[in-house]
Each structure stands twice: as structure tokens, then as C-alpha cells.
Amino acid sequence: MLSEYCGGGVIPYQAEIGEGTILGYQALGIVIHKRCVIGKNCHISQNVTMGGTSEIYEVPVLGDNVTVGAGANIIGPVHVGNNAVIGAGAVVVSDIPDNAVAVGVPAKVVKIID
Template identity: 85%
Template structure:
């Protein structure tokens, strides 16, 4: 099964789950994904033409179905990215981000 692209060069942390056998998941080979993350189906973690840097996800990140994280983006620890979101800017630790383009809609109590 598949239809996804998950290169062996990608740095994927221990305990990370790529849901639904990776259906539609595309991960750039230089991506870094932290530990204990959950990547849902139809997610793209990719680069931008002409820019070397690619997404870096911290630990305990959940990426909802159909979300896109594109370009030199850093996603902090303990972050939830909503389904269908398009992340083109950094997301700090302990947040929930949704929308197109993605915006932080909630921060943990200690972050506010």
C-alpha cells in the first residue's frame, strides 16, 4: 500500500507514527521530525524552490490530515497542526495552529 514518499534520508525520531500506512504522505529527504510525533494521511512536509532549508518538527507534534508544512519552517514541541492547514511560518512550542495560512489559535497557559 502507499502512494506516499518517505525517503530513508529523512531524520524521523523514535516513537513517531505515520498514520494510515503513509497514504499520500510526502516528506522531503532533509526533513527533521522529532520524537513521538503523529503524521496523518495526505500530509506534505516539503521544500520551496530555490531555498535549501526544509521543515523541522519538534517532539510531540501532531499534524492533521491534508496539512502542508512548506519551506524553512520550524514547528516547536507539543504543537498540533489542524487538518488542511498550510504552515509557511514558524510555530512556537505548546500551540495549536490552523487555517490557510496557518495561525496560532491557542497557546498553553504558560505561553500566554
């Protein structure tokens, strides 16, 4: 198996991860589906899960410069726009636009960054 297991996280080699992206705390507890796409210069904090749902092929896609807070879950065919911020513990199950701050369960946009 060519997945990388570091700090209890699972980051498959098939996942597309853009340059400059940081996986916080040596990827502690981070789980990324092998078909996920993560843009450039993103910051993924510890204990984040990015994955699919049963019987749906599509998985999360993150734009560039996205920040994902600790313990967030991004699940299903979700697109997170460029420069978005996902709060700690948020559960993202629908698209998040560019320059948005999303928090809560389920995550809702609470602010658009100018």
C-alpha cells in the same frame, strides 16, 4: 532508489524521523522531503506534505510530540515547536512556537496549550 513507497506516500530514507513517530494509515499519501527532521513521538496523519520551496535550501523541522492533521502542508524553512498541533488542511509557511495550536490557510496560532 531507496525511498520507501507505501500507501502512495514517499518517505526517503534520508529524512530524520524520531523514534515513536507514527505515520497514519500506513503513510497514505504522505510526502516528506529527504532533508526534513521530525522529532520523537510525533503523529503525522494521511495526505501530509512536508517539503521545500524553489531556491530555498532549508526544509521543515518538527519538534517532539507534534501532531499534524490530515491534509496539512508544511512548506519551506519552517520550525514547528515541541508539543504543537497543526490542524487538518492547514498550510504552515512560518514558524509555530512550542505548545501552540495552528490552523488555517496560511496557518495561524489560535491557542497556546498550558
